[in-house]
Amino acid sequence: MLKPNKYLLILLATVTAYVLFEYYRPKPIDWRPTYENNDKIPFGTEALFELLPDMMQPSAIKMVRLPVYNFLTETKLPTRSNYILICHSFKADGNDLKQLLAYVRRGNNAFISAYDLPDSLGKVIGFKADVKDPTKADSTLRQNFTNPPLQKATGYNFFHDDGRNFLAVRKPQNTSVLARNARKEPVFIRVHYGKGQFFIHNLPLAFTNYYVLDQKTSDYAFKALSYLPALPTYWDEFQKQGRFDEDQQSIFRYIRSQPALNWAYYLVAFGLLFYTIFAGKRTQRIIPIVAPPKNTSLDFVKTVGRMYFQQGNHDNLARKKIQYFLADVREQFGLNTAILDKEFADTLARKSGASKEETDELVQLLRNAQKSISLSEIDLLALNRAMEKFKQTI
Template sequence: MKQLSRKEKILTQLVGVVFLLLVLAAIFAPPSLDWSYSFSRNDEIPFGNELVFESLPELFPGEEIITSWTSPHLFLEEKIPLNTNFIYINGRINAKPSDVDVLLDAAKAGNHIFMASEVVYGVLADTFKLEYKPELWEDLDFFSSDSVGFYFANKKLNNGFGYWYPKWMTRFYFSRYDTSRVTVLGYDDKGKTNFIKVKFGNGYFYFHSNPLAFTNYHFLSRNNYEYISKALSYLPVQATVWDEYYKPGHMHVEGLFDYVLENGSLQMAWYIILVGVLALFAFGSKRVQRPIPEIKTPENSSLTFIETIAKLYYHRQDHLDIAKKRFTYFLEFLRTKYFINTSLETSRVIGEVSQKSGVSERTVAALFQMGNRLQELRRISQEDLEQFNRQIDFFYNNCQ
């Protein structure tokens, strides 16, 4: 077999060092801020729940804090505990009938169940005649810094000025509920109910319509951590179960690999092993005979062009132009998929879009209001652009 020359050995070692440096740079590079909805106890991103989860021992001193990684049906299949709190915080909660049955049984037994969610669907909502709606203010400016205040019905819990949040983050309220069974615990500065208590058997359900108010972002904003602790103080001091099952984008089972990634030393050992295996494959598979000629696949120049244009917009920081183009492509999507003439009167277009796509007319109207508003603005921030993208993606993910 042909021996590597000294020059080839040096080149191979140099490539290995460069590859190792690149891997280390990728590992230790500061992550970009993630604005996705998480609501997980493991996430310290703005809309995660790490800080709220860590505050539970102070809210329930001396009591056991348990994390549920499975559905309520599986978690409670053996035995329903007594004197226990259950906390569910998520953007949407659509529990299966089997899960709803065990939750109702848990409440009947005297337990307390707290649910903060923009919408609760299905059997659970029907049981308590709950209906959620987004607040659509006439003067709503998607890119403004207007705020909405939260208050407790119990005046002793209020701080005098209320607890204030951005409008677009806290726009859901209860438009209907069984008034004969419900106790109103909180409302916003418009008088819309957003926090209620329902007695069921010997226990209680607590429903809050604004889960984003219970995230890291608001825990560190102004004095809103007080609102979180006061809302959760309605739960008695007893053992508490924290839900990790109804979380977007997270696995529902905690395994060995999750433990490895949460532990700093084990995480570093895992990366070192991974780099070693990759290096072994990279250098151990080197051919010593004449290499086989490589036939390159045709290059997709259109992707290169798109990448170049994207970098140009990124360096220019022209968020408004990107938002306008997103809205233009959205209109083209409506014309292509649903054959809608978007040049007609806006109210007529909104009605046709809602009817053909299956998305609520309120949601479509809000999206058109945001898109038309772009023509009046000179610039927007990156956060505004990201929120606008989320609104359009919500339509794409829910249209028929």
């Protein structure tokens, strides 16, 4: 029987202990401000979303997972309704704002609570979402309603907020201030627009689970929303969760939404990358360097030529050069080289593009060489110069 490897056992025990520790250890609190209606974390809005129907009875609360433009143009809406948007940043383009303004102008109500609000909306209805400089940050700053029945004697403190955000009113004739901070700056306003109303609020943390379930601040969100009439109400989740709900999400989107699976995804991705970089190099077969084929015909001709020249066999070398030259002429220009007459010279000059004089001189040398009994070194050199000159010309 094989003895178990103690190092392998130690490694296995360590991994098992780590997995059990990670599984059973208390999960750290997630303090991300998501404002999502299905988040139980401190800064989600599940508590408010579940309690809101009791407040708005007998009206219904419906969740919206579409952009403002798509929802208001594609949905058959009742005569009058409310539209609630609670998020960190209210992102709306020109088409969204155009439809939202038309929606309120017809007699509906829009409740928007966000730190970042588009300037284009503020310019139309008369406000600016302003921010104090960092030196004015104050987490102890208290808020309170301006309506005496809604006021709390000690005010409301949302200490996770730095107290720098406030609203600057630009059109007082259409605007009512519903809440202020301790510096007397508006933080919640109502703007009459057409037949409807905009409720602009710039402290969305007040509507999260942490402050809705805290006894000291639990009534603030409901007092703020009590300004909305009891009408069918639409709760926006597109600004926070996008277009698709859990049933419509892809597997990849679900993986990215779960921290543990997201980390596993990154580990697999980086592991495959490192494997490709390092393991791939070690296992890759060396590709041999293959030299391109070398044309040895020219070297062979030069070698044979030097041999004939060194041996002094000028007649044989000259006649072979004539033979190879005429073979090239036949192949390149399609001429019959059996008779080297004036007609041949004229045709060769026309087809090759060489001058008439050079061609006549070359053909004359070739004709004389064929008639000669023996060719000397001088004849060989003259023939070679004429043929090389002709080749360079064409």
